[in-house]
Amino acid sequence: MTQPVTTSSAASLPLPEGLQGIVADWSSDQRAFKNVPWGKAMMWIFLLSDTFIFSCFLISYMTVRMSTTEPWPNPSEVFALTLWGKKIPLILIAIMTFVLISSSGTMAMAVKFGYEKNRRMTFILLLITAALGATFVGMQAFEWTKLIVEEGVRPWGNPMGAAQFGSSFFMITGFHGTHVSIGVIFLIIVAVKVLRGDLDHERPGFLTGRKGNYEIVETMGLYWHFVDLVWVFIFAFFYLW
Amino acid sequence: MAHAQAQQHPIGIYLKIWGLLFILSTASYLVDYFHFQGYLRWFLIVVFMLLKAGLIVSVFMHMIWERLALMYAILVPTLLLIVLLGIGALEGNYTFFTRGAFFGPAAHVPAQHR
Numbered sequence: 001m002t003q004p005v006t007t008s009s010a011a012s013l014p015l016p017e018g019l020q021g022i023v024a025d026w027s028s029d030q031r032a033f034k035n036v037p038w039g040k041a042m043m044w045i046f047l048l049s050d051t052f053i054f055s056c057f058l059i060s061y062m063t064v065r066m067s068t069t070e071p072w073p074n075p076s077e078v079f080a081l082t083l084w085g086k087k088i089p090l091i092l093i094a095i096m097t098f099v100l101i102s103s104s105g106t107m108a109m110a111v112k113f114g115y116e117k118n119r120r121m122t123f124i125l126l127l128i129t130a131a132l133g134a135t136f137v138g139m140q141a142f143e144w145t146k147l148i149v150e151e152g153v154r155p156w157g158n159p160m161g162a163a164q165f166g167s168s169f170f171m172i173t174g175f176h177g178t179h180v181s182i183g184v185i186f187l188i189i190v191a192v193k194v195l196r197g198d199l200d201h202e203r204p205g206f207l208t209g210r211k212g213n214y215e216i217v218e219t220m221g222l223y224w225h226f227v228d229l230v231w232v233f234i235f236a237f238f239y240l241w
Numbered sequence: 242m243a244h245a246q247a248q249q250h251p252i253g254i255y256l257k258i259w260g261l262l263f264i265l266s267t268a269s270y271l272v273d274y275f276h277f278q279g280y281l282r283w284f285l286i287v288v289f290m291l292l293k294a295g296l297i298v299s300v301f302m303h304m305i306w307e308r309l310a311l312m313y314a315i316l317v318p319t320l321l322l323i324v325l326l327g328i329g330a331l332e333g334n335y336t337f338f339t340r341g342a343f344f345g346p347a348a349h350v351p352a353q354h355r
Contacts, residue, residue, distance in 0.1 A: 015308065025310035033311050044315050055322045059329040066333030069340045076273050094270045101266060105259035108301045115249045218248060218303070225301045229294055235266075236290035240273050241283070 037215045040222065047226045050179075054230050057172050058237055064164040073160035075239045078151065079143070093239050096139050097231065100180075103132035104228040107221045114217035119194055122217065126191035129224065133184040140177045144170075172234055179227050190220045248303045258300045265293050 015021045026032045033041040065072055076089040083091065110125035147153045147169070155170050157163040193199055193212060202211035269289040272282055299305040304312055 018309070022309045022313055025308060032314070033308075035308060036311055041311065044311065048315050048318060051319055052322070055319075055325065059322070059325050062326070063329040063333040063336075066330065067336035067340065069337065069345060090270065090273050094266070097266050097270075098263065101259070101262045104262070104297065104301055105255060108255040108259075109252060112249065112252055112255065222302055225297055228301075229297050232290055232293045232297065236269065236286050240269060240286045 037219075039210075039215060039219045043219045043222045047222060050226065050230075054172075054175070054233070057168075057175065058233060061164075061168040061172060061238065064168060065162070068162040068164050070162040072162050073158065073165045075241075078147070078153075078160065079239065090239060092139060092143055093235065096136055096143075097235055099132050099136050099139070100228050100231050103129045103136070104225050106132065107224045111218045111221045114194070114199075114214040117200065117214065119197065119200070122214075123191050123195045126187055126194060126217070130184050130187035130191065133180050133187065133224075133227075137177055137180050137184065140173065140180075144173075169238070172238060176227070176230055176234060179230070183224050183227050186220060187224065190217060248306060250303075250306070254300060258296050261296060262293055265289050265296075269293075 016024050025034060028034075079093050080087050080089045081091050082088075106125045107129045110122050110129060113121040113125060152159050153166045153169070155167045158166050193205070194217065198205070199212045199214050199216065202213060204211060205216075266289075269286060272285045272289070277285060304315075
């Protein structure tokens, strides 16, 4: 049987520089995003839409914070913890930030080892990522409990000032925490697939008939880094502002 | 499907970016810890935030190694958010002004003008 001729132009044609390259890619046949697997391109487009959702939340938060005539509760004091008899401002949130950044680092390395087909390392790093993500969600649960039970913060009011503080807080961090939780579940699923060798043997997943490959680790990584990215903005605008 | 070139980069770059993210996070935490206020505080927060976001998107999410067609398709639409930000700021200011005018302690409107 003869081998079919490679007809993909993506690899053979030189890519023009700058804007001309964009025009060449977008005006070409069939696919605009060359050298990128479909799953990854679609994950990027999903993340773009998610960016708009989180931006709507953060911009609404800005609007209500600007428009309230009540004083805004000081996040530095609200989220302070007393450790070893000393009150440290915002310490829990700082630790959560470091936990999430570390999980992003391990995720990036998991993607690298995945492409090297190093199953063991990929599995271990994915599991560490999931564990750090779960730690983050656990700390957030602690933070929510403290805020609701001890500080008396509710979506419709709180003893410290503007009522909008509670609604913005629960909406934004709740939505972000949901993203982290979903990410942890999918990290465990991908980790199990890696460990079982599903990706090496190109076994299809349970939701799709497509063959498994190590690109799904990178796609998973994109989602996970995005969750970290959103936290960067929440940390800056909600906790530090 | 054309066989995609895998995104393979030396592990050192990830570790370096990880370290940088730690430093930048510590710096933004210290902004709060040392009680910087006003424009200096906001400036520092936004600078550290944008640096962190840029590092995550470009290196961890491999954006600097992607073709411009994808880069522009994802990054340019986010500029629309500036419009929403402007609208939100206008609306917030206006609401604050009307609240001050009608519900604030200084809102003594004579009865015949109500």
